[in-house]
Amino acid sequence: MFETTIDDMNPQLYGHLTESLFQSGAREVFLTPVQMKKGRPGVLVTAICDSARAHAVLERLFAESTTIGVRVRHEGRVELMRSVAEVETPVGTIRVKTAILPNGEERRVPEYDDVKRIAQEAGRPLVEVMDEIRSFLHESARTTA
Amino acid sequence: MFETTIDDMNPQLYGHLTESLFQSGAREVFLTPVQMKKGRPGVLVTAICDSARAHAVLERLFAESTTIGVRVRHEGRVELMRSVAEVETPVGTIRVKTAILPNGEERRVPEYDDVKRIAQEAGRPLVEVMDEIRSFLHESARTTA
């Protein structure tokens, strides 16, 4: 995990920085607004990656931002077992991620990009299509249980 | 609508301030973290109310906070037509708010407090019960449509 606070970079560049970090192998990137010295509204950049990608992510962080010092931390991670499968729904086929909770129950989450694609193709509001697909997944899980 | 930035109040008091404003008739109260002069992390308090309650809300804002100056603004408001009805669901009876969208479609939202009560009585995770009730509302809307 890499963290660096930045208080001298044009904010226009953060979108590209984030994309670059994902491309170089980061699993997760997020920005936290922080208040730094001398009244500066800075940004804390957090990038999380596997050890194998650490070198590439760090190099990109130095290249695509104005930082000159980055903090490094190793952290454990507990993840639910999960699998991805294609599911046919009334509005189209989407990928669904299924995670197994500690108590053995399943949680099914539709892939955002697939839901968005379907909403755009159908010219319908995303919030409505998302609701519909989540309801369908919920009902079909109940039925098969 | 009242707005005031506060940079000299013990943050412990905001919970009570918010409750007090609701009790005196505010329809909506929210807090925005802002950065004020001399490196102070302040809070912008926004309270929205009908004209009839403006005096009571303002008085309470002065009494329950450290502010000595409040900005006042009149704003228009566009609201969807809505109604509340009791609905029986597989997990219990809850109130459901129904709003009519500009295109004529309905949006049905379960009352949070009712869903929370059911989750607590059943000893089940709220996230799961919320999902179940939203799916039920979605399906029953579809069936009756």
Added chain:
Amino acid sequence: MFETTIDDMNPQLYGHLTESLFQSGAREVFLTPVQMKKGRPGVLVTAICDSARAHAVLERLFAESTTIGVRVRHEGRVELMRSVAEVETPVGTIRVKTAILPNGEERRVPEYDDVKRIAQEAGRPLVEVMDEIRSFLHESARTTA
């Protein structure tokens, strides 16, 4: 210490998530607004607990939120020595936490819940009662010193 960023959960559920984490043994829970990929305003959930409660807190975090991966970190903690005692004040009896600073001085802090109860029973503004009690504690400390 557990941390997880969440970008797909109904914000209504955070109040209950926070309460649940405290009930399962967390010492501290706080939420940080963060900016995640694809323009999503997410939330970083941080829960801190003793090792003995870690399993229970983690299980609850998975059950009551939509997260499927949680980061884990062991951190040291430096705490001031402290004690809690009941103190009679002009407005009523409250619990007061006394901490010993590194330089040997004492810092006395009234329990928020007690101050709030007194303010509500007296129908007085909390900000005023809090001020009064803090002043009393300050003066009585000075007198006995």
Added chain:
Amino acid sequence: MFETTIDDMNPQLYGHLTESLFQSGAREVFLTPVQMKKGRPGVLVTAICDSARAHAVLERLFAESTTIGVRVRHEGRVELMRSVAEVETPVGTIRVKTAILPNGEERRVPEYDDVKRIAQEAGRPLVEVMDEIRSFLHESARTTA
């Protein structure tokens, strides 16, 4: 100008909501993290548009979010006179926005999308290309002045 606080929407949907509002004619859309009642980390959505597009933007805001009430406000706006021209730089042709400051001086700003395109085509860090283009614009302004 439209404003609404939302505390019950899946944050995944904000990216699409923002895009939709721009497509329906909003000039500016931004999200502010706020703290709402019952411990909810909500989002204040602000959309600014010309009167001619107000109806379309409002309709989209209701369709693509979970809000059921939106605040409306008319605001004045002071804008610098500006023009856009294509400029040839050592790294490629880009659009440059020129604004006239109240004191008569010019401020020249490169179009972000053009700078990003050039950086990607050249496989160079965006922060570096941005710096280079801004320096070039600055120097060429000085020379012709």
Added chain:
Amino acid sequence: MFETTIDDMNPQLYGHLTESLFQSGAREVFLTPVQMKKGRPGVLVTAICDSARAHAVLERLFAESTTIGVRVRHEGRVELMRSVAEVETPVGTIRVKTAILPNGEERRVPEYDDVKRIAQEAGRPLVEVMDEIRSFLHESARTTA
């Protein structure tokens, strides 16, 4: 009241921008972190001033930031009656602001800059000196009441 969102300015410059706006006559300036298009962590700058200073403040806002468009709004303001007087305390003479609440009670607030000066001259923690002075003001108000 002026408001503008900025997403292309080096955050180092905000401290100076804020000072400049105060110098040109602003009564209040604060910064709110917001999330803008294309993943940019921007800043909403709010400057409040009397009509007489509006021209000077606006000119400064354009000169000392990168904005090219500023929103303008007239707002009402409700202020408590207040007066400032010098008060002798056990730790030194300070200015104290006294405001009259709607219910006739007084609220007395020490001037931050005076308290800070005393703390620095005495080489004592500011938090401790602030507490002491507030307690003194509270007690002396009670005694004379």
Added chain:
Amino acid sequence: MFETTIDDMNPQLYGHLTESLFQSGAREVFLTPVQMKKGRPGVLVTAICDSARAHAVLERLFAESTTIGVRVRHEGRVELMRSVAEVETPVGTIRVKTAILPNGEERRVPEYDDVKRIAQEAGRPLVEVMDEIRSFLHESARTTA
């Protein structure tokens, strides 16, 4: 690295707390707005220092804030090699920090305090002088390369 969340301190005191931590040897101090229990808008204080200064920084953190418990963490840090030199620019002499990127390229950053001094002495907008100096550094780097 020290971290503590604070939800019961007058925000006026943060400016002084931050300065005090820097004076006692912290390399970096920043504040993050967080949402704590019972609707409190708290602040996460992060102070980073070398091991040699840890004791002094910690003592100051306890003395100048209301915290009674601080989290401690050791973190690695990757820094670019850097040097500082005085550079003559058309607007005056300033210190310039030069960092060597992993790919061997140089990045030159003007010292903020020097740029601000020059802008103030010249009575010119800081944003303009900063732009001018950065352009000069960029061009002179290019010429000598």
